[in-house]
Amino acid sequence: MELPHSDFERLVRTLQWVWLGVAILLVGGIIIWIIHLIRTAWALDDVPSASIAISLVAIPIFIVLMSVVAYVFWGLRTHGRER
Amino acid sequence: MADRDEARDDILLAPIEQTGRGFYWAVALLSVPILWGALAYSVQFYEGLGVTGLHQPVSWGFYVTNFVFFIGISHAGTLISAILRLSKAEWRRPITRMAEVITCMVLFIGAGQILVDLGRPDRIMNVILYGRYQSPLLWDATSISAYMTASLTYLYLPMIPDIAILRDRLGGKRKLFYSVLALGWTGTEQQQRVLNRAIAVMAVLVIPIAVSVHSVVSFVFSMTLQPMWHSTIFGPYFVVGAIFSGIAALIVAMIIFRKAYGLQPYLKPIHFRYLGQLLLVMSLLWFYFTFAEYLTGYYGAEPEEMKVFWSKFSGPFWPFFWGMVLGNFIIPLICLVRLGQHTVGKVLTASLSVVVGMWLERFIIVVPTLSFPRLPFAEGIYWPTWVEWGETAGSFGLFALFYLLFTKFFPIISIWEIREGREAGLKEVEERLITYLPDEVEGKT
Amino acid sequence: MALWGMVIDLDRCTGCQACVVACKAENNVPAVGDREAKRERIISWMQVLTETDEEHHGEKMRFIPRPCLQCDDPPCTKVCPVYATYRNPEGIIAQIYARCIGCRFCMAACPYNAKYFNWHTYQKEGPGQNPDVSVRPKGVVEKCTFCHHRLQKAREKALAEKRELDPREYVPACAEACPAQAIVFGDLSDPGSEVAKLARSPRAFKLQEELGTKPKVIYLTEGEGGG
Numbered sequence: 001m002e003l004p005h006s007d008f009e010r011l012v013r014t015l016q017w018v019w020l021g022v023a024i025l026l027v028g029g030i031i032i033w034i035i036h037l038i039r040t041a042w043a044l045d046d047v048p049s050a051s052i053a054i055s056l057v058a059i060p061i062f063i064v065l066m067s068v069v070a071y072v073f074w075g076l077r078t079h080g081r082e083r
Numbered sequence: 084m085a086d087r088d089e090a091r092d093d094i095l096l097a098p099i100e101q102t103g104r105g106f107y108w109a110v111a112l113l114s115v116p117i118l119w120g121a122l123a124y125s126v127q128f129y130e131g132l133g134v135t136g137l138h139q140p141v142s143w144g145f146y147v148t149n150f151v152f153f154i155g156i157s158h159a160g161t162l163i164s165a166i167l168r169l170s171k172a173e174w175r176r177p178i179t180r181m182a183e184v185i186t187c188m189v190l191f192i193g194a195g196q197i198l199v200d201l202g203r204p205d206r207i208m209n210v211i212l213y214g215r216y217q218s219p220l221l222w223d224a225t226s227i228s229a230y231m232t233a234s235l236t237y238l239y240l241p242m243i244p245d246i247a248i249l250r251d252r253l254g255g256k257r258k259l260f261y262s263v264l265a266l267g268w269t270g271t272e273q274q275q276r277v278l279n280r281a282i283a284v285m286a287v288l289v290i291p292i293a294v295s296v297h298s299v300v301s302f303v304f305s306m307t308l309q310p311m312w313h314s315t316i317f318g319p320y321f322v323v324g325a326i327f328s329g330i331a332a333l334i335v336a337m338i339i340f341r342k343a344y345g346l347q348p349y350l351k352p353i354h355f356r357y358l359g360q361l362l363l364v365m366s367l368l369w370f371y372f373t374f375a376e377y378l379t380g381y382y383g384a385e386p387e388e389m390k391v392f393w394s395k396f397s398g399p400f401w402p403f404f405w406g407m408v409l410g411n412f413i414i415p416l417i418c419l420v421r422l423g424q425h426t427v428g429k430v431l432t433a434s435l436s437v438v439v440g441m442w443l444e445r446f447i448i449v450v451p452t453l454s455f456p457r458l459p460f461a462e463g464i465y466w467p468t469w470v471e472w473g474e475t476a477g478s479f480g481l482f483a484l485f486y487l488l489f490t491k492f493f494p495i496i497s498i499w500e501i502r503e504g505r506e507a508g509l510k511e512v513e514e515r516l517i518t519y520l521p522d523e524v525e526g527k528t
Numbered sequence: 529m530a531l532w533g534m535v536i537d538l539d540r541c542t543g544c545q546a547c548v549v550a551c552k553a554e555n556n557v558p559a560v561g562d563r564e565a566k567r568e569r570i571i572s573w574m575q576v577l578t579e580t581d582e583e584h585h586g587e588k589m590r591f592i593p594r595p596c597l598q599c600d601d602p603p604c605t606k607v608c609p610v611y612a613t614y615r616n617p618e619g620i621i622a623q624i625y626a627r628c629i630g631c632r633f634c635m636a637a638c639p640y641n642a643k644y645f646n647w648h649t650y651q652k653e654g655p656g657q658n659p660d661v662s663v664r665p666k667g668v669v670e671k672c673t674f675c676h677h678r679l680q681k682a683r684e685k686a687l688a689e690k691r692e693l694d695p696r697e698y699v700p701a702c703a704e705a706c707p708a709q710a711i712v713f714g715d716l717s718d719p720g721s722e723v724a725k726l727a728r729s730p731r732a733f734k735l736q737e738e739l740g741t742k743p744k745v746i747y748l749t750e751g752e753g754g755g
Contacts, residue, residue: 008259015263030228037214037221044611051216058225064288065232068281072240073266075277080267131666132630133647138568140641142632202630202645202667209610209629220609220633307637308603308739456641457736458594459579463568 020073027066034058092501095494098344099249102491105343109487113480120477123470124199132202136467140460141453145471146200149478151445152328153193154227154300155321159329160186160234161293162361165286171515173508174357176500177349181340182333183238184495188485189332190231192478197223199474219306222299230289230296237285240278243268244499297325309452310387311380320372324441327365327411331437334358336486338431340495349496352427359418359425362433366415373408373444390455399464400451403443410440530695531619532674533716533744534703535726536593539751540710541576543591548574550705551595554675556657558650558664571644573672574702590750593711595702596621596642596672597735597743604634604643613669619716619744620674628668635669639736640743643671674713675700695721716744 038051098106127134137144163182167175197220198204214221247268250261268274301321304312334355341350380388395404418433419425450465489495551557551574560569574595581588598621605614605621612627613634635643649666657663660677664670679698686693695715703711714723726732731748 008262012259012262015259016266019263027232030232033211034225036212037216040213041216046215046611046614047217054216054222054225058229061229061288061292062232064284065229065236068240068284068288069236072243072277072281075281076243076266076268076274079271079273079277080269131646131648133564133569133666136567137647139570139644140635142635142645197631200631202632202669203628206610206627206629209612209627213610213627215609215611218607218609218633220607220631224609303633306607308639308741309636453636457639458592458641459577460641461568 016073016077020070023069024066027062027069031059031062031066034062092498094345095349095496095498095501096249096252098490099492099494100253106487106491109343110484113484113487116473116476116480117484118477119473120475120480123473123477127199127470127474128204132200134468134470136465136471138463138465140456141450141463141465143200143449143453144465145446145467145475146196148442148445148449149475150193150196150200151300151321151449152442153189153196153478153482155297155325155328155441155445156189156332157186157193157230157234157329158293158297158322158325159333160184160237161289162326162329163333164237165289165293168282168286171511173504173512174354176504176508177346177496178333178337178354178358179241179500180238180493180497181336181495182329183234183241184486184489185329185333185336186234187231187238188482188489190227190234191485192482194227194231196478219299219302222302226292226296226299230292233285233289233292237282237289239264240282240285241497241500242493243278244270245494245497248498249493294322297321304448304452310385310455310457311391311452312448314376314379316372316376316379320376323365323368323372324444327362327369328437328441330358330362330365331434331441334362334430334434335438338427338434340490344490344495346496349501352425355427355430356423356425359430359433360422362415362430362437363419363422366412366419366437370412373411387455387457391451394451394455395447399454400447403447407440407443407447410436410443412440414440529617529717530715531717531744532679532698533598533619533714533723533727533746534595534674534700535712535723535732535746535748537710537712537726537748538590538592539748540708541591541593541706542708543576543578543589544707545576546705546707547593547702547711548572548576550701551672554658554661554701555673556651556661556663557670558646560648560650564647564650569645569647571646571650571670573642573644573670592735592747593702594640594642594735595674595700595745597640597741597745598674600742600744601740603637603639603739603741607633607637609633618679620676620679621671622676623669623671623673625662625664625668625670630667630669632669639739639741643669645669 034055038048038055040046041051042048135144135146160183163175164179168179198207201207210221210224214224216222243264243266246261247265247270250258250265253261298318298321301317305314305317307313337350337354337358341347377392380392394400414436415433418429418436454462454465552559552572555573557571557573560571564570574593577592577594579590579592581590598619600615600619602613602615602621608614609631610627610629612624612629614622616622630645632645635641635645646664646666646668651663653663660681678700682697683693686697695718699713700711703713712723712726714721716724716727718724726748727746729748731752732746733749734743734746737743
């Protein structure tokens with residue numbers, strides 16, 4: 001991978017990392033939220049089955065989403081070439 | 084050759100590169116309902132939900148209707164984009180992005196309806212901090228979050244090559260914006276493989292998420308014990324209705340932007356013919372579900388269910404019920420039943436009628452059940468106030484504005500998919516057709 | 529652990545609504561005003577429903593005082609998204625105003641319409657209110673709590689006097705006020721209590737029992753009832 005040539009390209013690269021960071025933060029935040037809800041229900045002994053059932057489906061979906069985003073980010077960056 | 088290619092689709096980039104007077108007129112026009120909605124909501128925020136027409140026992144009205152309606156419209160993107168992409172239907176190419184944008188924008192409006200409906204919107208953090216997964220509202224929150232992230236991803240990924248085109252064409256401040264979002268796209272083979280793989284995964288993932296979204300919205304009603312809500316058909320019924328209203332909304336959006344941006348070469352009568360056929364099929368499917376639902380209630384003749392049933396059929400709610408049947412079934416059938424003769428005008432009429440009919444359908448589900456409680460209470464009729472009308476108008480206006488603003492930044496028709504269709508589509512389809520033909524049998528005697 | 533419940537004898541009920549008035553006074557239930565009343569927004573934790581006999585139309589009227597039925601399998605607590613309403617260990621369905629986000633899902637789910645909503649700020653804190661009961665802000669759901677504050681007070685008194693709580697010390701305002709003594713309140717889990725004995729009467733029935741809500745307000749039908 002070539003080094004960024006100009007200030008502009010360095011800025012673009014940085015902002016792209018920020019962009020990825022925001023995406024991961026958002027999706028990761030949702031996963032953490034779901035886990036928090038499960039823990040609350042467990043502590044209060046409030047129908048933990050509902051929480052577990054939902055999280056078994058929801059958390060893998062969000063993980064897949066996060067992985068797809070990260071994969072595209074990585075894939076496009078490493079397979080790019082000079083124009 | 085590349086230059087001719089670049090220039091060929093210039094019209095798709097025109098809205099981004101120039102802004103005509105029409106745009107400003109449209110924004111000015113849309114700001115009327117939006118400001119009305121903003122005023123209505125600020126009055127409600129200050130005074131309380133009492134400024135609406137809600138009361139005992141009808142404590143859910145327009146806002147919940149709008150919630151179900153707008154979330155329903157979001158199924159436009161999934162059906163067209165994901166299913167057609169997976170089934171390799173070539174005619175989807177100019178339509179996919181329009182559909183995906185509808186989904187992304189309308190989900191925010193739909194989720195916003197619930198916020199508007201809360202008595203204490205200042206306590207929305209309670210849902211985050213203290214949510215209970217036994218409650219269908221939390222299923223909603225999770226499912227809609229998943230759908231929002233998935234459809235934003237599913238909109239963004241296929242846009243990357245088009246963003247790269249914009250990055251290369253535009254200068255100035257906008258160049259930075261598009262450069263960041265383009266993620267270094269240069270169109271190499273490996274990049275294309277990465278992107279296609281990711282899009283394929285998303286196309287498969289988005290479909291079950293979408294089905295779960297509207298099923299879960301229906302569960303808000305069907306998980307209670309109320310007459311004509313507690314029905315097992317609600318999950319599939321709502322999903323079918325959502326796809327139905329989504330296609331109609333998509334057709335309306337297509338026709339508007341086709342006119343506004345001169346997209347007739349791309350959105351051709353054949354596209355409207357196929358979408359019209361899909362709309363017709365969904366209309367028949369919707370009618371089947373509705374018929375099954377009401378026949379079951381009628382045949383069982385449970386007294387409390389029949390109270391609600393008759394109120395819809397011939398009682399105070401009859402205009403809305405029969406308006407719904409007219410809008411969802413009769414008018415679309417009249418317009419679309421001659422399958423070979425779908426003019427754009429007929430398809431537009433059918434679609435507008437379905438949009439209205441489906442809104443009435445949501446209303447007919449929410450309000451009559453609440454209006455006739457099981458115990459002998461005094462019955463009151465729900466009359467929405469200017470606040471609720473304003474919020475509804477503002478929601479439509481805001482959705483239209485979001486959509487319009489999107490078209491100012493990104494091409495509303497997927498340029499690289501059109502080009503892919505031109506270059507590789509014909510060959511690929513021909514090769515596929517050849518595999519369908521029967522194999523040659525070796526000579527026999 | 530106690531299981532608080534109520535038996536209402538429909539033969540004794542005269543429809544005088546003293547229970548309604550006593551409840552409103554005890555629990556700071558706001559008078560919503562004439563305009564709001566016309567818009568069907570009256571809040572009435574205890575409400576007397578009237579049923580006319582279908583055969584003898586206009587002749588016989590049945591009065592059914594309906595507080596919150598404090599179900600043992602409540603449809604309302606299932607659907608609350610934020611733990612604002614839940615069944616406490618003594619069988620009372622709590623309603624936490626500070627947590628409620630006003631989504632009104634519990635109102636939509638209750639088959640008895642026992643929940644009410646504050647569509648405006650109907651009252652602010654002021655003199656003349658019962659200091660033991662909080663004044664509700666706008667945008668939250670409220671309902672009958674079996675005068676739970678009276679239970680807390682009785683418990684604290686018993687604790688201060690270093691003795692056990694006598695169940696007869698805890699009586700909701702409606703039961704206390706009824707001039708016909710149609711409302712009997714007590715511990716359903718104590719088989720010797722008056723309320724438990726009445727609940728076993730052949731005249732006893734529950735509203736909408738077939739829904740499976742297991743309400744703890746039990747009614748005694750008029751006359752001698754079925755066997």
